[in-house]
Amino acid sequence: MHPYKDLPPDRFWRDGVASRIWSEIDFLAETKFKLTASDRIATAGSCFAQHIAKNLGMLDLTHFVAEQPPHLLSARRREELSYGVFSARYGNIYTARQLRQLIEFAFAQREPSGLFAKEKSGWFDLLRPGVQRQGFDTIHDLECDRAFHLDCVARMFLEADCFVFTLGLTEAWYDAATGVVFPVCPGTRIGEFDAAAHRFVNFSFQQILEDMQWCIDFVGRQNPRLKWITTVSPVALAATATRRHVLIANSASKSILRAVTDEVCGRHASCEYFPSYEICASVANFGQFLDSDLRGISPRGVNLVMRVFKKAFHARQSTGSRSAESGDPVPIQADATADGDALAKQIQAAAAAECDEIFNDPDYAG
């Protein structure tokens, strides 16, 4: 008798991976909590997080959109103005520091940022470069929009039951005077790069862990019932500002982010890890979910991620839970979801997630 003798098959590489069809692997057999259609699920994170946000409805779960569009906007304009992409119009949040400062702004823990850029079409908020693509007519308009947005962010954290956060990057650029971190380097998408004002940082494990810890603790004091699902984006870095090859930098970044999520989820009973990174980026899947650029994730990959998400967290679909709240587990076949086809079609249609980070690559950005 030894400790490995009675372990379930998924603890062994041969039974858990090598002998399985990838889509049938039970990536997350047990979770600390389950979700139901009545739970308000807030979302944020890197571009990959958009897939989760867009597809929650198809999983019979509720994407909590705290910042709803005004009724007078057409469907096309709502989309252009990024309503519903995430729970509020913060755009992509790539780093833990970005999430932390968003919470600080929303709960008045920090002075509002004055980091704007004037372009031909109007004024842009450097902290949300993509949410108002034509820009604002005046700084006052921008500030009004941002003030309302931050109110919605605060309400989102106060009223959500679950917050799904996808960590994307360790690298970031920040404003030297204020320490405020940008989602993308100024000058790549909007604004102008100023070497004296804009500094590069590659956050360490410890820094990211502290930021995540701060976020969970602070929000937990405002909303003690909030559960967290953390993920790591499987989408590779578009570019690195370090002096290493982008593939090596990507490996370091993802490893650090993955390690932080493990640490955070180990510390908090309210925090669960969801393995979208492993599902899509593990070498054992032969790269079958990569787009042709070997960076983005194909609709097939997103489809599988969402099916695993549903199986893992949906109270009616789950195979098991470490909590007692879901009752008897109901096993399902990984490929046998009744709504699989419809889900796949909708996910395919929604697969084009916007990624500002791609603008770091000048050849792509043109």
Added chain:
Amino acid sequence: MNAERKIYFLGNSQLIASVVAGFCPPAVRDRCGADWLEMRVSQGTFTAPNGTDIAFLACNMNSLGDPSYSDGSLTYSPALGNFLDLVGSGASTIFVMLRGNEFGIVSLVESKPGWDFSYGGREAVKGRQFVQLSDVTAYLDGVTNPLLASCVLIKHRFPGAAVVHVAAPPPVESESHILANPEIFGPLFEAHGVRPFAMRKKLYDAMYDGLAAKLQHFGIRSFMAPSECLTQAGGLKEEFAHGCLHGNDAYGRSLIGALQREFFDAPV
């Protein structure tokens, strides 16, 4: 004086509540009210203070359908065509007071969350949901399209006539007056409240400025509320208001006085 002119007023409730109420005997007003309820067309005449005889055609707006104008193409109901057939040949000036309820429908009741925009130097209020002016304009263009289409159709049907769009009165400034005269909006006011006057006025200005610019393109003038009916902030004084949306008989008299100075007193 100016007896050879054939002047027509075409309108719905705005015409009946103000001009007809201000110039026609009670029996005519009552008949117009009954016709409005029964979806019939009312026809009549009244005489302006300077002696000009004016014909009017009034009906319930809902009986005319919602015309539309898009890319040079007009769509309208047979009922609207029949209504316009009642305008006699040789009309020299047609004052259009059709519709005009668009503003009330989009502006009176507060939304949740309350939204705002910046217009004409009046900045959006922080704390309300901000909407870009271009989006507001696009929205208002849709709201006023049936009114634009009505005026363009009239200009098309009566090429020899001067067509003047008489805008609905601006929002009543007094919120207490609105709440005391809620008309059909009572339950909505109870549930959502009245939108702040500054926002209502901003919406009114954006709506009618945009419409006036489009109408001008078709050679149609716009005529706004007489200044004597307005508060310092540009709202409708409550003594000129009928209910929460319309001008009253005093407003009608003031309006005709202003139109007379601008149009009827001019030499032929």
